Amino acid sequence: MSEQEKKPFDFMGLRKVASVLSITLLVASVVLLAVRGLNLGMDFTGGTSVEFEYAEAPSLDEIRTTLSDAGYEQFVVQNFGADTTVLVRLAEAGNDKLAESVTEALSASGEELELISSEFIGSQVGEELREDSGLGLLLALAVVLIYVGMRFQFKFGIASVLPLAHDVIIVLGVFALFQWTFDLTVLAALLAVIGYSLNDTIVVADRIRENFRKMRVGDSWEIINTSIHQTISRTINTSGTTLVVLVALYLFGGEAINNFSLALIIGVVVGTYSSIYVSANLLIAFGVSREDLMLPSKEGAVGAEEEEQPPEWLNRM
Numbered sequence: 001m002s003e004q005e006k007k008p009f010d011f012m013g014l015r016k017v018a019s020v021l022s023i024t025l026l027v028a029s030v031v032l033l034a035v036r037g038l039n040l041g042m043d044f045t046g047g048t049s050v051e052f053e054y055a056e057a058p059s060l061d062e063i064r065t066t067l068s069d070a071g072y073e074q075f076v077v078q079n080f081g082a083d084t085t086v087l088v089r090l091a092e093a094g095n096d097k098l099a100e101s102v103t104e105a106l107s108a109s110g111e112e113l114e115l116i117s118s119e120f121i122g123s124q125v126g127e128e129l130r131e132d133s134g135l136g137l138l139l140a141l142a143v144v145l146i147y148v149g150m151r152f153q154f155k156f157g158i159a160s161v162l163p164l165a166h167d168v169i170i171v172l173g174v175f176a177l178f179q180w181t182f183d184l185t186v187l188a189a190l191l192a193v194i195g196y197s198l199n200d201t202i203v204v205a206d207r208i209r210e211n212f213r214k215m216r217v218g219d220s221w222e223i224i225n226t227s228i229h230q231t232i233s234r235t236i237n238t239s240g241t242t243l244v245v246l247v248a249l250y251l252f253g254g255e256a257i258n259n260f261s262l263a264l265i266i267g268v269v270v271g272t273y274s275s276i277y278v279s280a281n282l283l284i285a286f287g288v289s290r291e292d293l294m295l296p297s298k299e300g301a302v303g304a305e306e307e308e309q310p311p312e313w314l315n316r317m
Helices: 011-035 060-069 098-107 123-151 154-178 184-214 220-252 255-285
Strands: 047-054 075-080 082-090 113-121
Touching: 011 154, 011 220, 011 255, 047 098, 060 075, 060 082, 060 098, 075 255, 082 098, 098 113, 123 154, 123 184, 154 184, 154 255, 184 220, 184 255, 220 255
Parallel strands: none
Antiparallel strands: 047 082, 047 113, 075 082
16 A cells, blocks of 8 residues: 555644644743743843853852852853853943952852953843844744745745744743743754754645645645655654754753753744644645646646656655
8 A cells, every 4th residue: 555545644633723722822922921021141131241260170059059148149150161161140230349259259168260351241232132133033034934935835935934933932932931041042042943943844845745746636635634644754753863962952961051952942842843733734724725836837848747756755754
């Protein structure tokens, strides 16, 4: 029995449940962003960065405890380049005495350390970063819309961009819910999520297009369902492998990339779901049909459906 003759799992039979789930998550995320907002890191709010060089590699947890006992509340402690180099970032405004007071607090326990540098990042710089990051995300979505619209068809472009926005909003909603710090590393993770989710969506869209041209029977629902069935193993294998790496990064990568790893883990899970259900749901809602994807026939040329065959690697999936 050929792959097309096998009865695939009815993914589209769950499309209404998936629609309710997506709408619920989106509404909840928007409400959380409006009510709680994001816990912006010092990359966006401004603050003071103080760098120290220790004689021996210190314990970052002990440094955090020392700073907390000294009365400092909002700060980040991480290694910077080497195990003996420590970067302390505080939300407090910079002044001549801040670096000295932090140095005194850390050296009070008997640790040998040297103050290397102290820099202040103003709130105006943070505001510019917020604006530029928002414009960067919008530009990325616009470029994706143009690319997919040219590569496939305009309906596919819309059905590819909206799931990407869906993924980004849900990731932001989770960060607003748990008040995890949103900094430049998380922003980089969001851009990576857009690229990852788009890659997954393109693979499914490519198979949908080829099946619309190859399959002689079946409506749009059946063709899309068959296409998802044919690519699901690739989707699961890719997402599973990626998640293994991201979980390892979260567990062993250190505090500096914890939120980066978290954003990517959430994004990969949501992106895998959206490439299967959100994008396909939108194609059905937009009424995509065989006529939208057929190649124009030319006099004396091979039939449109025979002019372009699916890639050999795609047929083996």
